[in-house]
Each structure stands twice: as structure tokens, then as C-alpha cells.
Amino acid sequence: MLLKDVSRKPLLWLAAALCMAFAGLAQAAGSPASVEHARIRWLPGDLPLAGYFDLTNTGPRPLTLTGASSTVFGDVMMHRTVHRGGETGMVPVHDIQVRPGQTLHFTPDGYHLMLMGRTRTLAKGDAVPIRLTFSGGRSMDVMFAVRGADMQ
Numbered sequence: 001m002l003l004k005d006v007s008r009k010p011l012l013w014l015a016a017a018l019c020m021a022f023a024g025l026a027q028a029a030g031s032p033a034s035v036e037h038a039r040i041r042w043l044p045g046d047l048p049l050a051g052y053f054d055l056t057n058t059g060p061r062p063l064t065l066t067g068a069s070s071t072v073f074g075d076v077m078m079h080r081t082v083h084r085g086g087e088t089g090m091v092p093v094h095d096i097q098v099r100p101g102q103t104l105h106f107t108p109d110g111y112h113l114m115l116m117g118r119t120r121t122l123a124k125g126d127a128v129p130i131r132l133t134f135s136g137g138r139s140m141d142v143m144f145a146v147r148g149a150d151m152q
């Protein structure tokens, strides 16, 4: 499994992570997707955090995002913010389709990653690796920048 390979090669993983962080754009080899503006809104304590990013389908076929995971969080879910009867809430999402050429914006008022159970202390300025998983068994490792509660 790729996950085990990554943990056995910490230096390689670190190098790849740094490259992605500096490029500000993640494009996994052979993956028909690119991710930009990957960011996390920091909150104190162990409150659930929200992750946002822009996902572009650069391939010729529809792309389905099926989930995300991270060694920095015990649980990562995909959510969508919904408005019903004047109230705002969140619902779990299991599959998100992206058409060829389409860019999907994960935002506070739409799709977002819900990051729960921090495995280490996080601070503004940190970079957090999150693996996005797609149908067909493909995955992509993206570095998310931790921003302040004001998203600056």
C-alpha cells in the first residue's frame, strides 16, 4: 500500500511535500487533477477544523472525489453546508463529481473537509498533508496551509 511506502520513506515524503508547498499547486504524477489554494482554518483546542481547496479536473473523463485522509487527523469527512428554513447546517457527502475542465471550489458556504481529532498541535503557518482519494483507486497528496481563524 502507498501509505506504508510513504511512512517507510520519510525523507522522500518530506521532499515531495516541500516541493508541493512551494509550488502552491499539487499535481500528482498521472493524476488527472490539480489542486490550488489548499487551506485550513485554524481554531483553538480540539475543535473540528474546516479545509478548503480548488479542485480542477484536468483529464478527459469525469472525476469522482470519494474521500480524504490525513495522519494529522483521526477522522476526515467531506461535508456540504446547507441552508434549510433559515437555518444553516452541514451534511456528509460521499462522492463529489467533477466534470472534465471543471474547477470545484471548496468554500465555507459549500463543500469542505471536516478535520477532526488532531494528532498533533497545529498553529498558523503549519503545512498539513492530506490525501485526496478518487474513484478508480487513485489518490493525490496535497499540502494544506494552516491559516488563522480570520483566514489570514
Ligand SMILES: [Cu+2]
Binding pocket: 079, 080, 090, 112, 113, 114
Ligand atoms: Cu462540516
